[in-house]
Amino acid sequence: MPNQKKKHYSADFKAQVVKEILKEEKTISQLSAEYGIHSSQLHKWRDHVLAGLPNLFNEQAEKNLREKEAEWQEEYSILLCVLSRPLHFPLTRHKEGCFERRCTVEAKNGSVFSLE
Numbered sequence: 225m226p227n228q229k230k231k232h233y234s235a236d237f238k239a240q241v242v243k244e245i246l247k248e249e250k251t252i253s254q255l256s257a258e259y260g261i262h263s264s265q266l267h268k269w270r271d272h273v274l275a276g277l278p279n280l281f282n283e284q285a286e287k288n289l290r291e292k293e294a295e296w297q298e299e300y301s302i303l304l305c306v307l308s309r310p311l312h313f314p315l316t317r318h319k320e321g322c323f324e325r326r327c328t329v330e331a332k333n334g335s336v337f338s339l340e
Contacts, residue, residue, distance in 0.1 A: 242273045
């Protein structure tokens with residue numbers, strides 16, 4: 225049997241299919257046959273959407289997400305900056321007289337990146 229590549233569907237396509245599921249004009253079996261997608265996959269997409277609905281109207285969850293995205297963007301910017309320049313690691317003396325090269329960068333939010 226030849227290897228079949230895993231199909232990937234866009235978020236817009238998944239949303240369109242889940243909307244049709246929620247309309248309940250056709251059964252999941254009918255939609256499965258229509259789109260050529262296994263019914264268990266359609267159930268997973270529907271369940272994923274329904275699980276996320278409570279957070280859709282939660283302003284605190286939205287605020288937390290925006291804050292987390294800002295942190296990720298800052299960390300990403302720092303990493304790009306660090307990786308785009310030649311790295312110079314100062315020698316650091318540890319106990320027992322061992323030396324090690326280490327570079328640490330601290331973000332505004334207190335996150336610390338250590339490169340060795």
